Amino acid sequence: MDPRIEPYVRASGFYYLTQIGYTRSDHRLLQALVERWRLEFNTFHLRHGEMTVTLQDVAVLTGLPIxxxxxxxxxxxxxxxxxxxxLxxxxxxxxNKIHAxxxxxxxxxxDAGRYSWGAAALAHLYRALYKGSVLGERTSAGSHGFYSLLQVI
Known part of the structure; x- marks a missing residue:
């Protein structure tokens, strides 16, 4: 990252997210998780028990403010x-389709650094899991949702 823009990225609250790097999507893993998503409790139903993604998970793993x-x-x-x-x-x-x-x-x-970007990312992930589990939308490179977060949990 160019040192001239680093202060601006830090002020925005996104600096730690830039440090994560690229994660290759494991589509089979993601699809298996989507199939095990239970809307009633917002949890994954796994063989060993229930698991969910929390705001604290998002904050610790991404550095996004919650x-x-x-x-x-x-x-x-x-x-x-x-x-x-x-802008x-x-x-x-x-x-190109973008979400602006x-x-x-x-x-x-x-001012951007004063927003709860982590909560927005988690809500976006939950919405994508809903779409995948109820509507049958497959997880793919074009899917919308913070699926890469699921791979590191």
């Missing part, structure tokens, strides 16, 4: 490419 303001914002926007250009100076490549609903919260990086 205290602070809730991560909420506009999710219904027709032109995310324009939003990206306004980042460049739009996404043609044909949290970009508004990153306008002020000092």
């Amino acid at each position: 205290d602070g303001k809730p991560v909420t914002g506009i999710t219904d926007c027709d032109d995310w490419g324009h939003v990206c250009e306004d 980042l100076g460049v739009g996404p490549p043609a044909g 609903c949290y970009l508004y919260l990153l306008r002020d990086l000092d």
Whole structure:
């Protein structure tokens, strides 16, 4: 990471997440976990008992803040490419789908560090597990959800 941007990444609350590195997805493991997800208790039903992912797990493993303001914002926007250009100076490549609903919260990086990004990541994971277990959506490279967190738990 360029030392000139490190203070900004730290202020945003995402610095430790940048230190995790790349994790190759084990799709069979992830699919097996999704199949064992029980919505009634938000737990995985395993042979040895029940297991879940907690906010503390997210905080310890990713360094994302779990205290602070809730991560909420506009999710219904027709032109995310324009939003990206306004906030980042460049739009996404043609044909790319992006989720830019949290970009508004990153306008002020000092303020961005006051949000509970860890809680948002966990909620996003739980939603993906719901979709996988109830709706039958398969986990894949294009799946939405913080599935890489499940591989390190």
